Amino acid sequence: MSKKVKTLFDKIYDKHVVESRDASPDVFYIDRHFIHEVTSPQAFDGLRKKGLTVARPKQTIATADHNVPTLNQHLPIKEMLSRIQVETLTQNCKEFGIDLYGLGHENQGIVHVIGPELGITQPGMTIVCGDSHTSTHGAFGSIAFGIGTSEVEQVLATQCVLQSKPKTMKIEINGALSEGVLSKDIILYIISKISAAGATGYFVEYCGTAISSLSMEARMTICNMSIEMGARGGLIAPDEITFEYLKGRSFAPKGEDWDKKMAYWSTLFSDPGASFDKVINFDAADIEPMITxxxxxxxxxxxxxxxxxxxxxxxxxxxxxxxxxxxxxxxxxxxxxxxxxxxxxxxxxxxxxxxxxxxxxxxxxxxxxxxxxxxxxxxxxxxxxxxxxxxxxxxxxxxxxxxxxxxxxxxxxxxxxxxxxxxxxxxxxxxxxxxxxxxxxxxxxxxxxxxxxxxxxxxxxxxxxxxxxx
Amino acid sequence: MPFDKFIDTAVPLPATNVDTDQIIPARFLKATTREGFGKNLFRDWRYDNEGNEKSDFVLNQSIFSGSILVTGKNFGCGSSREHAAWALSDYGFKVVISTFFADIFKNNALNNGILPIVADAVTMSKIFKAIEIDPTTKIEIDLPNERWSFDRETYSFEINAFKKECLIKGYNNMDYLVSKKGPIEKFEQEHIYC
Structure with a gap:
């Protein structure tokens, strides 16, 4: 019995297609949705105008990050428009039953930092946010990408977006990094080589020994900047480093649920011989500390x-x-x-x-x-x-x-x-x-x-x- | 608003990699409504620090006008902010023509009734040249037939059939997704992360 050989991206993508018809984009299911104060107010407004509600409030997580001051966060936000935006988020979350990690909350922070550190981000998930750096979460072997506010509204209302399957690209980097070279240098190097538009239309999988040896934090830095070369997102196959990072985090699965998820997670890799639309190779030894x-x-x-x-x-x-x-x-x-x-x-x-x-x-x-x-x-x-x-x-x-x-x-x-x-x-x-x-x-x-x-x-x-x- | 066939002049902006921070700088993203972003479209290219118009920027040159923006490759790269599409639309742009667009921007444009048209590099240099020689050059946009033309030459473009129908009829994705409630709920029953 031969099974179809698939890339990691295809495996996760195919598992999340609710409906696929020739003439239309796919109805694509979203597991986790992060929202923040800047790209969500018009989405909630849209729901109210259309008389819609939030379909799955427990699958959306909110935080205030873009507009918040970084000094004296215990005081009211001085700047009026920023304050109104943050307050609007609070009201919207209350009205629609969404958990909010707002200013002063122990879980507050940049949306792409808190998702992983709380264990909300998990392998094989689909994750969206009204923010292009949502690609960060791909470090866990998930399909994560940024969306516009109209789509934020659609995810709130239906837990789905309309999606046409992007092309796939493999970027493989092998070898050891030189002293003083970090994962940030790897991604700046890649972008300098393929340009700010070099991966437009693609979803990128990063692999090779220079990637698999990285910590989760370092992998997140790489996936984070996928969008800076135009990629819809970037992802890395989950491995022991990923599972070890996740274990014990607040929202990570526990007990039997962990075993069930592990059974799924262990299938998340590109099959040998899986074909990508484009493949690029780099040698880690060629990378020095980068600067733009x-x-x-x-x-x-x-x-x-x-x-x-x-x-x-x-x-x-x-x-x-x-x-x-x-x-x-x-x-x-x-x-x-x-x-x-x-x-x-x-x-x-x-x-x-x-x-x-x-x-x-x-x-x-x-x-x-x-x-x-x-x-x-x-x-x-x-x-x-x-x-x-x-x-x-x-x-x-x-x-x-x-x-x-x-x-x-x-x-x-x-x-x-x-x-x-x-x-x-x-x-x-x-x-x-x-x-x-x-x-x-x-x-x-x-x-x-x-x-x-x-x-x-x-x-x-x-x-x-x-x-x-x- | 339904998207009809139309003829108009164009505004040329030959810069490449025009990012969404240039289209609408982050400091103007503090609004909680979708209206009024047009006045800050290309804000820092359009105005100096004192708020005076910069005469060398194309939007400040009265010889150029129209609802079609002709621009360099990778337009709309950077942030996912839909405010960029709102700003272009609020200013009056209905079509953007480029060699290619950043993915998220393209979606945002289509979701706001803006048609992104991809043209090859040769055609792009022809259109820039035509506008340079005669700023009143008329461009015809024919979405139903996926064609556009200027100077008696016609070019084709591609658009997803679903997106095309949405634009022409003024529909949005929400109606379609809401109609899929049944299949979505069925999907959730079997899905590992539900």
């Missing part, structure tokens, strides 16, 4: 390389003018003004530990302001319990309260116009960190090195004989 120079995440280079020249499209020239940099220059030594360590890409406890370990007994440069924004209340509590807050304090780094913060600068955390920020976030678009701000995307280690020297720095030169886990 331009205004999309595909504009990245290894730290020892020079900024490339324009390819005739005018895109690099335009970016150079915005960044006030020049093609042919090396970025090492470039003076900076801010360092932001946070966002759904790099704000987990492992990221904070890595930074603390590096800055222990060091101090930030005088010309730099350093913000560390933990991804969740739990990450914040853990950091304090481990004494990381004291290390940051001594180093002159400011440990703030959880939220999306300077990744998209919807709250007060803005980089001023013309200033340079080395950021562990995911987007270096014009004005992303505040109108006129100039962003260099990098790993937490490269960001920490820049904080200490006040300049863009090749972290490997500061690492003498220290080994850092990825």
């Amino acid at each position: 120079y331009g205004t999309n995440p595909g504009m990245g280079i290894g730290i020892s390389h020079a900024i490339p020249t324009d390819d005739g499209t005018g895109e690099i020239d335009k970016a150079m003018s915005y960044m006030n940099l020049s093609s042919g220059e090396n970025l090492e030594g470039q003076q900076i003004d801010y360092v932001f360590i946070g966002s759904c890409t790099n704000s987990r406890i492992e990221d904070l530990r890595l930074v603390a370990d590096f800055v222990k007994d060091k101090r930030k440069a005088d010309n730099v302001e350093v913000w560390i924004v933990p991804g969740s209340k739990k990450v914040e509590a853990q950091a304090i319990e481990e004494g990381l807050d004291q290390i940051f304090l001594k180093a002159g780094f400011e440990l703030r309260q959880p939220g999306c913060s300077a990744c998209l600068a919807m709250n007060e955390d803005k980089v001023p116009a013309g200033k340079y920020c080395v950021s562990t976030s995911n987007r270096n678009f014009e004005g992303r960190q505040g109108p006129g701000s100039r962003t260099f995307l990098a790993s937490p280690l490269t960001a920490a090195a820049a904080a200490v020297t006040g300049k863009i720095t090749d972290v490997r030169k500061l690492l003498k004989n220290t080994t850092y886990a990825v």
Whole structure:
């Protein structure tokens, strides 16, 4: 008896198709739905106008993250529009019976940090959120992708979206990472090679020894930025590292239910010989600490390389003018003004530990302001319990309260116009960190090195004989 | 609103990788309604810090107008914010033509009555050239026949049959999904995560 050979993506996708008809997109079932204050109010409004209700309130989880201040969270939000948006979320959750981890709740945090850390995100699930970085959850071997507000409304009302099956891409990276190279460097490297549009229309599976050796936190960083190369999402087959991470978390299955889920989870891998629409291979040894120079995440280079020249499209020239940099220059030594360590890409406890370990007994440069924004209340509590807050304090780094913060600068955390920020976030678009701000995307280690020297720095030169886990 | 066949002029924006942060910056996402985003469309390209119009930006050049936006590849990349589609629609755009679109933006556009048309690079340079030579160049959009034309040449485009019908008749996905209540509930009975 021969069974059809399938990719991991196909296995999960096919299991969630409620109805498939030739002329229409598939009716696609959603297991978990995360919502936040920015992309949900118009969806709830739509439900009210149409006289609809939330079909499965227990499958939707809400938190306030995009708009929240990162200082004095116990006080009312000062900025009126942000306050109204957060209050609207609270009212909507109450009216429709949805659990909310709002400001002050011990589970509050960035939606893509809390889902995994609470064990809500599980292998083989379908997960959506009105946020493009929903791809993060793919690290657990789930199909997770961002949707617009109209679709948020549809999921609330029916627990389904209409979906046309995307193409599949396999990105395989084998070999060992060099010292000072983290998972953030892997994904920035991949995007720099295939461009900010290189995976549009595809769902990506990451595999190879350089991926399977990564921790869950590091895998989340990779999947998080799948959208930055245009991919609908990215996923990694679950393994012992995944199961070990999940075990014992609040919403993870327990007892018999765990065994039942494990039976399903253990089927979640791409069958040998499964065919992908596109396959790309990389060698981990080729990757050095990465830094972006331009205004999309595909504009990245290894730290020892020079900024490339324009390819005739005018895109690099335009970016150079915005960044006030020049093609042919090396970025090492470039003076900076801010360092932001946070966002759904790099704000987990492992990221904070890595930074603390590096800055222990060091101090930030005088010309730099350093913000560390933990991804969740739990990450914040853990950091304090481990004494990381004291290390940051001594180093002159400011440990703030959880939220999306300077990744998209919807709250007060803005980089001023013309200033340079080395950021562990995911987007270096014009004005992303505040109108006129100039962003260099990098790993937490490269960001920490820049904080200490006040300049863009090749972290490997500061690492003498220290080994850092990825 | 049903999408009829129409003829109009176009606004050229040849930039590539136009991300949703440029279409509508995050600081304007604080509204709790869908209305009024058009005034902040391309805000930081359109206005300086004091709120004065930047004369070099295409939306501020009166020779260019119309409900068709012609733009560079990978339009709408970045965030999933549907506010980008709301801003384009509120400003008056009904069609965006590019070599290709970011996936989430494309969905959001279609869900808001905006037609994204994918054209090849050669056609794109022709249309940019035509508008440059004559900003009053008329483009005909014929959704029922999946065709568009300018300068007496006609080009075809592809669109999912279901999405096309939704646009033409002004339907949305919600009605369709709600009608699937029976099959969805049946699916849930057997499903591992329900």
